[in-house]
Amino acid sequence: MASEVAQERLNYISTLYGQEDVERDAMAASLAELGITMPEKAQLPFERVYFNGDMLAKYEPCMEALQSVIDTDGEDDDAYASFEHLFGKFMDFSWCSSWNGTRYDIVIYGCSGYTGYLSMEYLKRVALKRTPEKFTFAFAGRSPAKVAEMRDRVLKGTPWEDTPILKASYDDPVSMIDLARSARCIYNVAGPYMLTPGEIMIDACCFAGTHYCDINGEIPWMHRITDLHERAKDCHSIICPASAVAGGYPDILLSLCAKQIRDDYGEELKSGCCY
Numbered sequence: 001m002a003s004e005v006a007q008e009r010l011n012y013i014s015t016l017y018g019q020e021d022v023e024r025d026a027m028a029a030s031l032a033e034l035g036i037t038m039p040e041k042a043q044l045p046f047e048r049v050y051f052n053g054d055m056l057a058k059y060e061p062c063m064e065a066l067q068s069v070i071d072t073d074g075e076d077d078d079a080y081a082s083f084e085h086l087f088g089k090f091m092d093f094s095w096c097s098s099w100n101g102t103r104y105d106i107v108i109y110g111c112s113g114y115t116g117y118l119s120m121e122y123l124k125r126v127a128l129k130r131t132p133e134k135f136t137f138a139f140a141g142r143s144p145a146k147v148a149e150m151r152d153r154v155l156k157g158t159p160w161e162d163t164p165i166l167k168a169s170y171d172d173p174v175s176m177i178d179l180a181r182s183a184r185c186i187y188n189v190a191g192p193y194m195l196t197p198g199e200i201m202i203d204a205c206c207f208a209g210t211h212y213c214d215i216n217g218e219i220p221w222m223h224r225i226t227d228l229h230e231r232a233k234d235c236h237s238i239i240c241p242a243s244a245v246a247g248g249y250p251d252i253l254l255s256l257c258a259k260q261i262r263d264d265y266g267e268e269l270k271s272g273c274c275y
């Protein structure tokens with residue numbers, strides 16, 4: 001029979017797999033029999049793609065340490081200490097992170113296309129010349145080669161021709177958290193936004209305490225990310241989608257509509273939906 005300490009260790013390990021639907025439903029059913037109703041808690045976007053068994057299974061040393069704990073029924077202190085150490089690396093991403101610790105003031109993501117070209121031109125012609133306070137920046141995208149091609153096209157022969165380029169893709173959640181930790185603010189120009197899982201980037205920004213803005217004009221996309229509002233508040237991240245003219249039109253028109261209703265009927269508009 002396992003000792004109390006060993007049993008606690010095994011119980012802790014069993015909870016690592018407690019997010020599976022079957023186990024969650026079984027737990028909910030057991031609690032319901034006791035008259036306890038647990039509120040639904042949806043997994044956050046980044047949590048869903050990283051903190052799962054499939055990702056943990058890729059970390060072979062950690063899985064081997066986990067198996068050692070199970071094989072020894074949780075009684076081997078050295079085996080459990082090894083597992084704790086390796087699992088800590090999984091939780092802080094250090095087992096697979098390539099982040100070098102550098103944090104730029106701004107990172108522009110998705111700048112290999114036309115909007116990226118305009119952003120680089122604005123940096124070169126306006127921001128870097130007129131802003132009295134110096135700031136650091138980098139470019140990022142799925143294909144560093146394409147980003148480099150655009151950078152060389154726009155910034156060749158300038159003091160910024162060697163601007164660093166970061167690789168990040170929604171298919172690689174670790175690259176998203178590395179991207180978020182590499183910036184104080186991410187400026188995302190990779191649209192169409194409705195066709196990308198951009199909420200993974202936003203959630204990674206929240207996780208890292210990084211601010212986020214984009215230039216979308218896609219109201220359904222903005223509606224899709226409202227679930228991250230409380231998450232952003234808790235993490236002190238400012239999430240500002242539609243930070244451009246396309247996103248501003250609905251706000252302006254709704255404001256004018258509210259003013260007209262106030263003038264014509266003396267009523268205040270409490271809420272409005274834009275499509």
